[in-house]
Each structure stands twice: as structure tokens, then as C-alpha cells.
Amino acid sequence: MTSLLPPVRLTGALCLIDGALHDTDLTIADGHLADMPGADAADLSGYWLLPGxxxxxxxxxxxxxxxxxxxxxxxxxxxxxxxxxxxxxxxxxxxxxxxxxxxxxxxxxxxxxxxxxxxxxxxxxxxxxxxxxxxxxxxxxxxxxxxxxxxxxxxxxxxxxxxxxxxxxxxxxxxxxxxxxxxxxxxxxxxxxxxxxxxxxxxxxxxxxxxxxxxxxxxxxxxxxxxxxxxxxxxxxxxxxxxxxxxxxxxxxxxxxxxxxxxxxxxxxxxxxxxxxxxxxxxxxxxxxxxxxxxxxxxxxxxxxxxxxxxxxxxxxxxxxxxxxxxxxxxxxxxxGLTDRGNLRAGQRADLVIMNPATRRIEGTIANGQIAHLSGGAAARLMRPRTARALAAE
CATH class of the missing domain: 3.20.20.140 (Metal-dependent hydrolases)
Known part of the structure; x- marks a missing residue:
């Protein structure tokens, strides 16, 4: 049994890429960051996504x-x-x-x-x-x-x-x-x-x-x-x-x-x-x-x-x-010399932190595509049933 996250697109968050916070989506699939626009979405508006x-x-x-x-x-x-x-x-x-x-x-x-x-x-x-x-x-x-x-x-x-x-x-x-x-x-x-x-x-x-x-x-x-x-x-x-x-x-x-x-x-x-x-x-x-x-x-x-x-x-x-x-x-x-991590780019290991900048709490840690830590509002959003997220997207 695998504990990898199913393909999911994290939307709404600011992502630390190339030294700055950018308003862009990140998709996780098969333990890596991926380019997969059709993946099920989870809204993380108000959060920051940072390299692990x-x-x-x-x-x-x-x-x-x-x-x-x-x-x-x-x-x-x-x-x-x-x-x-x-x-x-x-x-x-x-x-x-x-x-x-x-x-x-x-x-x-x-x-x-x-x-x-x-x-x-x-x-x-x-x-x-x-x-x-x-x-x-x-x-x-x-x-x-x-x-x-x-x-x-x-x-x-x-x-x-x-x-x-x-x-x-x-x-x-x-x-x-x-x-x-x-x-x-x-x-x-x-x-x-x-x-x-x-x-x-x-x-x-x-x-x-x-x-x-x-x-x-x-x-x-x-x-x-x-x-x-x-x-x-x-x-x-x-x-x-x-x-x-x-x-x-x-x-x-x-x-x-x-x-x-x-x-x-x-x-x-x-x-x-x-x-x-x-x-x-x-x-x-x-x-x-x-x-x-x-x-x-x-x-x-x-x-x-x-x-x-x-x-x-x-x-x-x-x-x-x-x-x-x-x-x-x-x-x-x-x-x-770890070329597979440290950045939020497609092809990298899905190692990332979900930061709540308002409270400065780390509410989530994803390591190699697996949930290692999840709490607070980030947990509520990521754990929402897929059907609810699909309806929200519509």
C-alpha cells in the first residue's frame, strides 16, 4: 500500500520560486512536483508554499x-x-x-x-x-x-x-x-x-x-x-x-x-x-x-x-x-549537491512546507510526496472530500 498523495493541484498559495514568492499553482503527482493541469485541486489561498x-x-x-x-x-x-x-x-x-x-x-x-x-x-x-x-x-x-x-x-x-x-x-x-x-x-x-x-x-x-x-x-x-x-x-x-x-x-x-x-x-x-x-x-x-x-x-x-x-x-x-x-x-x-530537492520546480521531489504567514505556523509538511505533518486550516482544506472540491471549483 502506498502512502503517496494522489495527484493534487495546490492553488491560491504564494510559492517560493527563484528567490521570490509567486502566485502560481503547484501539482504533486507520484511523489514529485509535476506539470499536470487536470489534477484535483485544493485551495490553499492565504498560505505560502516553501521548499522543504x-x-x-x-x-x-x-x-x-x-x-x-x-x-x-x-x-x-x-x-x-x-x-x-x-x-x-x-x-x-x-x-x-x-x-x-x-x-x-x-x-x-x-x-x-x-x-x-x-x-x-x-x-x-x-x-x-x-x-x-x-x-x-x-x-x-x-x-x-x-x-x-x-x-x-x-x-x-x-x-x-x-x-x-x-x-x-x-x-x-x-x-x-x-x-x-x-x-x-x-x-x-x-x-x-x-x-x-x-x-x-x-x-x-x-x-x-x-x-x-x-x-x-x-x-x-x-x-x-x-x-x-x-x-x-x-x-x-x-x-x-x-x-x-x-x-x-x-x-x-x-x-x-x-x-x-x-x-x-x-x-x-x-x-x-x-x-x-x-x-x-x-x-x-x-x-x-x-x-x-x-x-x-x-x-x-x-x-x-x-x-x-x-x-x-x-x-x-x-x-x-x-x-x-x-x-x-x-x-x-x-x-x-542534492539536485532533486530544494526548489519548487517540476521534476523535483515533492518536499514542501505549508506555512500560515498570519500565525507563522507550519501547518503542513510534505516529504517525497507523502504527508509528514498536517494540522490546522491546511489540514481541513487538503482533507476535504474530492467531490466537495470539485463542486467548489464549478
């Missing part, structure tokens, strides 16, 4: 895995709950960011492979297109063969280089209370965690050559590479030389500018925009956007922030709503 949100980095799913640090839930069920949350917030394609780290526990290679397997097992039940980004800690110097096998087996197509050792050492020195809480969440003493950090740090001399060897192997299995938290142009150059062509969460304008000067896309967090700055004290995403140094926004730790950020940027006069929405849909598609 494409989230290139989000770790909010962790809250579903462990709502409390000591209360984990079944991985498969947790992923289904996270999938429903995405759909409610207009996300039709998402990469869950999972660590492969020296930290162990929920950020261990074992946990990463468990999540890979769970995504594969649940894929047929997902409402949205969920993929995995591996946040690879650069100082995991063994097990690269295992990583490559796992990526190839589960079709993982995205990896981000991370090096959180400086941050960890800084926290141990300056915030011993937070460091102790971090250790306790892993069932370790602060000294045990510090020993692990120092052991990883001892691999400093090996890291450049190991990453240089790993990069072509990653590319060979179809993996795109990014670097995370670049602090300066030198760091960006280091990771660029090791295959990372996406700059994710640069912490300074210099790092972002170095990426842009090299023609590389820069990703920043939508929560940073909504809250007016970084919760970690780094550069404000809005400043980078105003300076033309940010190409796309990602959910980071809070999926609702994606749509909220588009409204915030428009309200603050930073850019038009249309441009802001493209930063969470069309631009991510272009950055990742």
Missing part, C-alpha cells in the same frame, strides 16, 4: 535518545520520535550529527555504529529523509579501517572533522565543576577523564599525516567532508588540505572569510540567529550573514530554530524572508 527544509547538521535527536543523562530509551523508537519532530518543523531532509570520539559512551564508535544500524532498520518508517553525519574527532588515530567499513556499509555520506581537545583541557583548567559533571555523566572520575584526554593529546604528531591518508579514502566511498569550529584561516587551510570543503561553525570572522575567499560554503547554527548570539560565546551568526560570510543555517541542537531564524532575519531587516528561507532549503541542497 534541508538540515545539514543537527544533534537535537540526542534528547530523544536520552531525555535525561541517566535515562536512555530504545534507539529505534527515539529516532522515530526525532523524525516526527523534524516533520512538525518543516524539515524534509536531515543529517543527524553523531560523534566518533575518544570520549567513549554515547560518543563512541560503538554508539555510532548502533545508530547507523538503527537508521537503516527504521528507514522505511521515517516520514523524512534522515541521514547521518559522523563528527570525527581528529585524535581517534586507530580504527580508521573500521570507520571506513561502517561508512560504506550504511551509506553514510558526510563527515565533519572535530578537535575538542583544546576545549576539554580549557574546561578542566577553568571550569572544574563542569568538567566533573562531564566526567560523572560518563561514569568516570575527573582524573580518569583527564587521563583519556591527555592520552588522545599525545597523538598530536600523528594526526596531520593520518588525516591526509584518510581523506582520499573517505572520498573514495562517496563521503563529503567538513571541518567544525575552525578558529582561524590556518585551521581552515589545514582541513581544506585534508578534503574538508565545507566550513561548519567557524568561531571567528577570519576563519569564515578564509572559507569564502576559497569558494567554500559556510554553515552556522540557526539557534545562534534566533537567540542573537552563540551560546558558547563565539561569533554571532547574524554578523556573518550581514557580511556575506554565511551560506546556510543548520539546526545544531534545536530543530524549531530553522524556521524561527528565517522569520527573525526578515523581521530584523537583515534579508528578505525568501532569501532567509533559501538559506535553510535551496542553499543546503546546492552545497551538498
Amino acid at each position: 527544509i534541508i538540515d545539514l547538521h543537527g544533534d537535537g535527536f540526542e534528547h530523544h535518545l536520552s531525555p535525561r543523562p541517566t535515562a536512555p530509551f530504545d534507539t529505534g523508537r527515539a529516532l522515530l520520535a526525532a523524525d516526527a519532530e523534524l516533520a512538525t518543523n518543516g524539515v524534509t531532509t536531515a543529517w543527524f550529527a553523531q560523534s566518533w570520539s575518544w570520549e567513549g559512551g554515547t560518543r563512541s564508535p560503538d554508539k555510532a555504529e548502533e545508530i547507523m544500524a538503527a537508521i537503516a532498520a527504521q528507514r522505511a518508517q521515517f516520514l523524512t529523509d534522515i541521514r547521518l553525519q559522523i563528527r570525527f574527532e581528529t585524535h581517534v588515530t586507530d580504527g580508521h579501517d573500521r570507520l571506513l567499513r561502517a561508512l560504506a556499509r550504511y551509506g553514510v555520506d558526510y563527515i565533519a572533522y572535530n578537535n575538542h581537545l583544546p576545549e576539554a583541557l580549557e574546561q578542566a583548567r577553568d571550569r572544574p565543576d563542569r568538567f566533573a559533571n562531564w566526567a560523572a555523566s560518563q561514569g568516570r572520575t575527573p582524573q580518569q577523564l583527564l587521563d583519556i584526554i591527555h592520552a588522545a593529546k599525545a597523538h598530536d604528531p600523528q594526526v596531520p599525516d593520518l588525516l591526509a591518508a584518510l581523506a582520499p579514502q573517505l572520498a573514495g566511498v562517496g563521503v563529503q567532508m567538513a571541518s567544525h569550529d575552525d578558529g582561524d584561516a590556518e585551521t581552515r587551510a589545514f582541513f581544506r588540505a585534508r578534503g574538508a570543503r565545507i566550513c561548519e561553525f567557524p568561531t571567528t570572522p577570519n576563519a569564515a572569510r578564509a572559507a569564502k575567499d576559497a569558494g567554500e560554503p559556510v554553515l552556522m547554527g540557526a539557534p545562534n540567529v534566533v537567540r542573537g548570539g552563540s551560546q558558547a560565546g563565539n561569533i554571532a551568526a547574524q554578523d556573518l550573514i550581514e557580511d556575506g560570510l554565511c551560506d546556510a543555517l543548520v539546526s545544531d541542537y534545536y530543530a524549531p530554530a530553522l524556521a524561527l531564524a528565517a522569520w527573525a532575519l526578515a523581521d530584523r531587516g537583515v534579508c528578505s524572508f525568501s532569501h532567509a528561507w533559501e538559506m535553510i532549503s535551496t542553499s543546503p541542497a546546492r552545497i551538498f
